[in-house]
Amino acid sequence: MVGEYDLVVRGGMVIDGTNRPRFRADIGVQAGRIATVGDLGGATAREILDAGGRIVAPGFIDSHTHDDQALFVNPGMMPKVSQGVTTVVTGNCGISSAPMTTARPLPPPFNLLDLPDDRSFTAFADYFSALADAPPAVNVVGLVGHASLRVRAMGLDLDRAATDAEIAEMRATLRQCLAEGAVGLSSGLVYPPAAAAPTAELIEIGRPLSEFGGIYVTHMRNEEDFVFDALDETFAIGRALEIAVVISHHKVMYPRNFGRSAATLPRIREAMANQRVGLDCYPYHASSTMIRSDPALDDVRVIIAESGPHPECDGRELAEIAAEWGVKPHEAARRLQPGTAVYFTMDENDVRRILAFPETMVGSDGICVGKRPHPRLWGTFPRVLGHYSRDVGLFPLETAVWKMTGLTAATFGLKDRGTLRVGAAADITVFDAATVRDTASFETPTEAAEGIAAVVVNGAVTLRDGVHTGARAGVPLRRA
Numbered sequence: 001m002v003g004e005y006d007l008v009v010r011g012g013m014v015i016d017g018t019n020r021p022r023f024r025a026d027i028g029v030q031a032g033r034i035a036t037v038g039d040l041g042g043a044t045a046r047e048i049l050d051a052g053g054r055i056v057a058p059g060f061i062d063s064h065t066h067d068d069q070a071l072f073v074n075p076g077m078m079p080k081v082s083q084g085v086t087t088v089v090t091g092n093c094g095i096s097s098a099p100m101t102t103a104r105p106l107p108p109p110f111n112l113l114d115l116p117d118d119r120s121f122t123a124f125a126d127y128f129s130a131l132a133d134a135p136p137a138v139n140v141v142g143l144v145g146h147a148s149l150r151v152r153a154m155g156l157d158l159d160r161a162a163t164d165a166e167i168a169e170m171r172a173t174l175r176q177c178l179a180e181g182a183v184g185l186s187s188g189l190v191y192p193p194a195a196a197a198p199t200a201e202l203i204e205i206g207r208p209l210s211e212f213g214g215i216y217v218t219h220m221r222n223e224e225d226f227v228f229d230a231l232d233e234t235f236a237i238g239r240a241l242e243i244a245v246v247i248s249h250h251k252v253m254y255p256r257n258f259g260r261s262a263a264t265l266p267r268i269r270e271a272m273a274n275q276r277v278g279l280d281c282y283p284y285h286a287s288s289t290m291i292r293s294d295p296a297l298d299d300v301r302v303i304i305a306e307s308g309p310h311p312e313c314d315g316r317e318l319a320e321i322a323a324e325w326g327v328k329p330h331e332a333a334r335r336l337q338p339g340t341a342v343y344f345t346m347d348e349n350d351v352r353r354i355l356a357f358p359e360t361m362v363g364s365d366g367i368c369v370g371k372r373p374h375p376r377l378w379g380t381f382p383r384v385l386g387h388y389s390r391d392v393g394l395f396p397l398e399t400a401v402w403k404m405t406g407l408t409a410a411t412f413g414l415k416d417r418g419t420l421r422v423g424a425a426a427d428i429t430v431f432d433a434a435t436v437r438d439t440a441s442f443e444t445p446t447e448a449a450e451g452i453a454a455v456v457v458n459g460a461v462t463l464r465d466g467v468h469t470g471a472r473a474g475v476p477l478r479r480a
């Protein structure tokens with residue numbers, strides 16, 4: 001049937017991603033864009049989504065992902081689409097698929113990316129054109145990883161500051177990537193490939209961010225005892241370059257630091273008075289990263305998500321493995337490297353306080369490797385909507401949606417995304433406010449959420465009645 005619209009989403013309550021109260025409206029879509037927000041009772045359309053009794057929101061933007069390779073390996077992107085996510089930001093924590101060296105092996109934490117040996121995007125433009133040629137189901141925003149620049153310029157000789165010549169090369173590479181559409185630079189200063197980089201190295205490499213209006217996104221040097229020093233370093237980089245900074249997955253780890261978010265958030269608030277600062281957070285009190293063999297972690301509960309040398313240990317508790325082997329947990333961890341693991345290092349009250357901080361964006365930090373990944377990969381967005389907004393009452397549903405749409409789009413400069421308004425790209429998520437919930441747990445982490453009814457990406461219905469349609473309408477999003 002020919003209609004006035006390609007698609008009409010009818011009968012829902014619209015939460016438009018601006019943090020204002022919901023209102024009753026239909027949405028008309030034409031050629032991948034929102035053409036009408038209003039009463040479309042009499043309109044005809046090629047396809048109609050009945051949203052009666054449900055919430056109609058902008059598609060969610062996952063502000064922090066390691067989906068660089070998952071987009072090719074699993075282009076349907078069900079872990080994200082099933083949560084209502086329509087756009088992912090890749091290249092976080094200093095590790096991006098592009099621009100990447102062809103040399104192997106790559107040091108941890110590059111294993112978080114699951115980058116195959118035979119695939120290297122030596123130029124950022126190659127990464128985006130590969131995505132355009134083999135489109136995934138979601139849109140992609142790309143950050144350039146500082147550690148990726150480092151291995152490209154310095155090989156495996158990473159345990160030192162970069163030389164002036166290396167910095168010049170990294171700066172030129174970053175400038176080229178920004179020209180090709182990257183939104184900014186990410187760092188993971190806690191990780192071995194970047195830990196030896198002084199603040200000045202970041203500033204000197206980051207110069208082109210000022211020219212291009214790029215953003216600096218950081219997994220800070222410290223998220224425990226020295227978290228304030230790390231915040232100061234982050235703010236200093238932002239001020240030196242006169243750019244916006246984003247603090248990744250803000251947290252304070254280990255019992256001796258529990259409660260300190262009551263002080264870090266006011267410090268962030270204070271900085272916001274003088275410079276642009278953003279932050280993101282995932283809604284869980286456990287973290288996940290490469291397997292670490294630090295004796296200080298012997299008292300922490302650890303689940304091995306995936307071990308390269310010991311795949312038979314995937315999904316098991318580190319304490320059990322260590323007891324079986326008759327060694328301390330850190331020694332067992334050393335034997336299990338390289339791999340990924342889940343660490344119960346946070347306090348629930350800090351997680352809630354950080355998540356409820358008005359400017360905190362939602363980002364999954366999902367890691368797509370291993371038999372038993374952290375449940376944030378499949379559960380983050382419905383957990384914020386269902387558990388934290390509806391059940392715990394941390395904030396209204398409108399605020400929850402804003403933290404995963406409009407706020408994120410504004411932070412990353414995605415001008416056509418994140419709000420439901422005429423002219424915007426038709427990225428839409430329809431969900432049931434009463435039933436939406438995460439079902440992925442630490443025990444069964446790869447379960448799809450409940451209550452996400454439909455997902456539309458660039459006008460293409462990608463999830464209908466909770467089932468993936470096979471649509472792959474995602475596009476790379478270049479910096480505006």
Ligand code: ZN
Pocket residue numbers: 092093188219248249
């Ligand atoms: Zn990180």
Ligand code: CU
Pocket residue numbers: 064065066092093219248365
């Ligand atoms: Cu990360």
